[in-house]
Amino acid sequence: MLARNTFSLPTKLFLSYVLATVLTFQYCQAATTSPFHIETHGNSQPSSNNAEFSPKSFLSVSHPSFPSYLIRLTEPDIELCDPNVKQFSGYLDSVDNDKHFFFWFFESRNNPAKDPLVLWLNGGPGCSSLTGLFLELGPCQLNDYGNGTIHNPYSWNNNASIIFLDQPINVGYSYGSGDISDSESAAQDVYAFLQLFFERFPNYSDLDFHVAGESYAGHYIPAIGTEVTKGNRATSTESSTVPINLKSLMIGNGLTDPYVQYGYYKDMACNSTYGAVLDPSTCNKMERAYPECQQRIEACYEDPVPKKCVAASSICNNALLEPFYELSGKNPYDIRKECAVIDESLCDDKLGLLQDYLNRIDVKSAVGSSRYVNSYVNCNLQVNYMFQLTGDWMRPYVNHIPRLLDEDKVKILIYAGDADFICNWIGNKAWTLELEWSDRDAWRQAEDVEWNEVGEVRKSPDGRFAFLRVFNAGHMVPQDQPAHSLKFFNGWIHGGL
Numbered sequence: 001m002l003a004r005n006t007f008s009l010p011t012k013l014f015l016s017y018v019l020a021t022v023l024t025f026q027y028c029q030a031a032t033t034s035p036f037h038i039e040t041h042g043n044s045q046p047s048s049n050n051a052e053f054s055p056k057s058f059l060s061v062s063h064p065s066f067p068s069y070l071i072r073l074t075e076p077d078i079e080l081c082d083p084n085v086k087q088f089s090g091y092l093d094s095v096d097n098d099k100h101f102f103f104w105f106f107e108s109r110n111n112p113a114k115d116p117l118v119l120w121l122n123g124g125p126g127c128s129s130l131t132g133l134f135l136e137l138g139p140c141q142l143n144d145y146g147n148g149t150i151h152n153p154y155s156w157n158n159n160a161s162i163i164f165l166d167q168p169i170n171v172g173y174s175y176g177s178g179d180i181s182d183s184e185s186a187a188q189d190v191y192a193f194l195q196l197f198f199e200r201f202p203n204y205s206d207l208d209f210h211v212a213g214e215s216y217a218g219h220y221i222p223a224i225g226t227e228v229t230k231g232n233r234a235t236s237t238e239s240s241t242v243p244i245n246l247k248s249l250m251i252g253n254g255l256t257d258p259y260v261q262y263g264y265y266k267d268m269a270c271n272s273t274y275g276a277v278l279d280p281s282t283c284n285k286m287e288r289a290y291p292e293c294q295q296r297i298e299a300c301y302e303d304p305v306p307k308k309c310v311a312a313s314s315i316c317n318n319a320l321l322e323p324f325y326e327l328s329g330k331n332p333y334d335i336r337k338e339c340a341v342i343d344e345s346l347c348d349d350k351l352g353l354l355q356d357y358l359n360r361i362d363v364k365s366a367v368g369s370s371r372y373v374n375s376y377v378n379c380n381l382q383v384n385y386m387f388q389l390t391g392d393w394m395r396p397y398v399n400h401i402p403r404l405l406d407e408d409k410v411k412i413l414i415y416a417g418d419a420d421f422i423c424n425w426i427g428n429k430a431w432t433l434e435l436e437w438s439d440r441d442a443w444r445q446a447e448d449v450e451w452n453e454v455g456e457v458r459k460s461p462d463g464r465f466a467f468l469r470v471f472n473a474g475h476m477v478p479q480d481q482p483a484h485s486l487k488f489f490n491g492w493i494h495g496g497l
């Protein structure tokens with residue numbers, strides 16, 4: 001979910017989110033000295049609304065190369081979601097910086113000793129990966145009443161083990177007072193998380209590894225890919241980290257190359273296969289506003305300092321996203337649907353139910369959430385705002401892609417539901433065509449081939465790079481096309497897409 005540009009949100013709403021994310025934390029000091037320490041929470045004062053919360057006991061794991069990090073590990077109550085697979089959850093703690101990242105791991109339903117391992121990330125910035133778990137591709141889905149879960153036969157853990165990670169801090173069940181407001185720093189924490197995870201679970205460290213996510217994860221994922229491959233190059237000299245078997249990156253309806261993608265908001269709103277959702281004069285206005293936006297993004301790409309990048313997001317979002325919010329009456333995540341007012345519910349009733357569900361004390365306790373998480377929100381607009389203030393939104397994370405494809409031989413799949421406006425398929429396909437990489441010419445000449453009657457796919461000659469357009473799906477492809485999503489996901493990670 002790419003949250004709405006918060007520059008235009010009323011201060012009142014903004015402030016209510018600030019207050020919701022002020023969290024207190026006291027860390028059990030003993031954990032830093034003993035590598036295997038059962039956290040007791042003995043001396044801590046939980047917040048009053050968590051009075052009945054009974055925290056799970058955690059096992060802490062440390063790593064010699066990451067002395068300021070620990071993993072606190074527990075086993076969730078598996079009846080909550082997919083009782084038949086092994087699960088772990090807990091926190092990556094960055095002790096010195098007071099950063100605590102929640103994760104939830106599910107083994108593959110098929111063959112966990114052989115099937116690949118996938119890290120899943122939702123976007124925002126500021127949205128919880130639990131929204132992806134419970135509303136898109138996880139082993140269970142929130143039921144229609146919001147009071148329990150149902151088995152998901154199309155879960156992506158059918159043939160892969162999956163880690164859902166809440167990052168950066170203060171997203172979902174993550175918490176802390178440390179400061180993270182750009183995708184590069186977020187990627188460093190993710191790398192530390194992976195190393196500690198593999199330190200504790202060497203039995204998963206040789207598996208094929210993939211990073212998948214959507215929306216603003218189009219920023220996170222290229223940065224994570226670079227952090228992992230950089231770490232891998234250093235492992236030969238620095239023996240205490242393990243090489244990570246990174247095979248591919250998957251980005252769904254992502255924001256990866258704003259310079260190109262902002263050129264296609266007008267096309268998506270005014271000339272998509274689903275019909276125009278804005279009137280011709282608004283379309284013309286968007287067309288006329290684009291050159292200035294483009295210049296601003298170019299300035300940010302050339303010199304990515306906050307001043308230039310913030311100016312670009314402010315000008316571009318006002319000129320090209322606001323008309324849609326103000327005038328179309330449509331849902332920016334699916335232009336086939338109506339959405340009168342875009343507020344923090346993001347036009348999705350199920351999100352509200354999920355937020356209530358994940359705030360239930362019994363649920364928090366069952367999944368191993370910390371008692372320091374006072375209030376779970378699906379999308380933390382304060383985090384979103386901080387990312388915008390640092391200029392992260394418009395930065396050229398696309399520049400990581402050529403090296404990952406060419407030098408590191410990491411495969412990349414870009415997929416997009418074609419009814420999404422906010423990170424639309426037209427702009428996503430366009431950036432893949434603009435990309436400067438070794439197989440550019442062959443890529444540009446490659447054919448779009450019909451895929452399974454619900455999409456079309458373009459592949460580079462060696463299959464390293466692929467673009468999949470998914471028909472009749474919005475921003476959250478696995479939610480709209482569950483069976484076909486599982487099919488392309490399995491095809492991509494096991495061969496056969």
Ligand SMILES: *[C@@H]1O[C@H](CO)[C@@H](O)[C@H](O)[C@H]1NC(C)=O
Binds near residue numbers: 109111490494
């Ligand atoms: C996926 O899992 C199913 C059920 O366990 C199995 O029959 C199938 O062969 C697996 N597919 C792949 C590609 O591993």
Ligand SMILES: *[C@@H]1O[C@H](CO)[C@@H](O)[C@H](O)[C@H]1NC(C)=O
Binds near residue numbers: 112113201204
């Ligand atoms: C991996 O290791 C964990 C604990 O160390 C164990 O519970 C789990 O069953 C193992 N899984 C596989 C597939 O080996």
Ligand SMILES: *[C@@H]1O[C@H](CO)[C@@H](O)[C@H](O)[C@H]1NC(C)=O
Binds near residue numbers: 145147148
């Ligand atoms: C959920 O709510 C529905 C409708 O109110 C009810 O029939 C059902 O029993 C509830 N389920 C649980 C697990 O509470």
Ligand SMILES: *[C@@H]1O[C@H](CO)[C@@H](O)[C@H](O)[C@H]1NC(C)=O
Binds near residue numbers: 267271
């Ligand atoms: C509308 O989209 C079609 C198909 O992509 C394209 O050929 C045409 O040039 C577009 N029209 C305008 C006015 O942009």
